Amino acid sequence: MATPTVLALETQQILLQSDLTQAELFEYVFGGDNTLLALSFVVNIALAGVTILGIAYLGRNLTDPRSKMIAIALMLISVVSISSYTGLTSGLTLSVLEMPAGHPAEGMTTAGEDGVLTMWGRYLTWTFSTPFILIALGMIAGSNWTKILTTCAFTIAMCVTGLAAALTTSSLVMRWWWFVISSIFFLVIVYVILVDWTAEAEQTGTGDLFTTLKILTVVGWFGYPILWALGVEGFAILPVTATSWGYSGLDIITKYIVTFVAMFYVIEEPDSITGGADYGATVRTSPSTPADD
Numbered sequence: 001m002a003t004p005t006v007l008a009l010e011t012q013q014i015l016l017q018s019d020l021t022q023a024e025l026f027e028y029v030f031g032g033d034n035t036l037l038a039l040s041f042v043v044n045i046a047l048a049g050v051t052i053l054g055i056a057y058l059g060r061n062l063t064d065p066r067s068k069m070i071a072i073a074l075m076l077i078s079v080v081s082i083s084s085y086t087g088l089t090s091g092l093t094l095s096v097l098e099m100p101a102g103h104p105a106e107g108m109t110t111a112g113e114d115g116v117l118t119m120w121g122r123y124l125t126w127t128f129s130t131p132f133i134l135i136a137l138g139m140i141a142g143s144n145w146t147k148i149l150t151t152c153a154f155t156i157a158m159c160v161t162g163l164a165a166a167l168t169t170s171s172l173v174m175r176w177w178w179f180v181i182s183s184i185f186f187l188v189i190v191y192v193i194l195v196d197w198t199a200e201a202e203q204t205g206t207g208d209l210f211t212t213l214k215i216l217t218v219v220g221w222f223g224y225p226i227l228w229a230l231g232v233e234g235f236a237i238l239p240v241t242a243t244s245w246g247y248s249g250l251d252i253i254t255k256y257i258v259t260f261v262a263m264f265y266v267i268e269e270p271d272s273i274t275g276g277a278d279y280g281a282t283v284r285t286s287p288s289t290p291a292d293d
Ligand code: RET
Pocket: 123, 126, 129, 130, 158, 159, 161, 162, 163, 165, 178, 179, 180, 182, 183, 186, 221, 222, 224, 225, 228, 251, 254, 255
């Protein structure tokens, strides 16, 4: 009799159309023939680890709760990243998918199986990492939670629809339609960063830092859809290893470099980013009126 676990595994196999086991995918990446691809995963595990330790060290003397919150948001980017790359490294979040009719990679084989290597774990985990980038940026700009959470919701929508684009094997048109939806959500985020947060950062007094972070973020983030389109998922102009290194390189800019640029500013705890001892408190620690007695 089929147990729930067996059913779940079968559903996953049907959904992802992959007949390769995790062990076979692991062997394909780490078996010795794809060293560069393997390195594109492992290097990022190391960098995420170094970044987490770097933040813990640099932030050891932080006292202000708002500065600490920005530092924690920055740390969580790398916490998600180390988990994401561990998923890819272990083969857990990799699949070999057959592309739909008319796709340039139709008929390709990977590890003896029909299909191309899809690193779907990347799109899945961006769902969890990109909101922390936006929380840190929005707080540095001095924005309000309505705008920060709006960008978070749109980045989640962007990543989930991007995941759908990568996993859709029924029709080429549907793959690109997902891509279009995802890109529209992306433009909402770009608008908030370039228009709202840029103006707010000027008023907050973080304008210079925000300009640096904005350039790294907006230019870096545009690289992802371009790479998707050029890589095996899209027009298949770039091979899998180049696509993977492209994403890993962009991750280095948009995550670790952004983190350290922001962190070196935050540790000084300037007035432009601190919130005071009561920031975010759920109880009033200093009563505004004297108690009746
Ligand atoms: C996809 C494909 C569909 C269209 C668009 C995309 C954009 C992805 C972006 C990803 C950013 C990721 C980051 C990760 C850091 O952890 C999904 C590639 C617009 C912008 C910054």
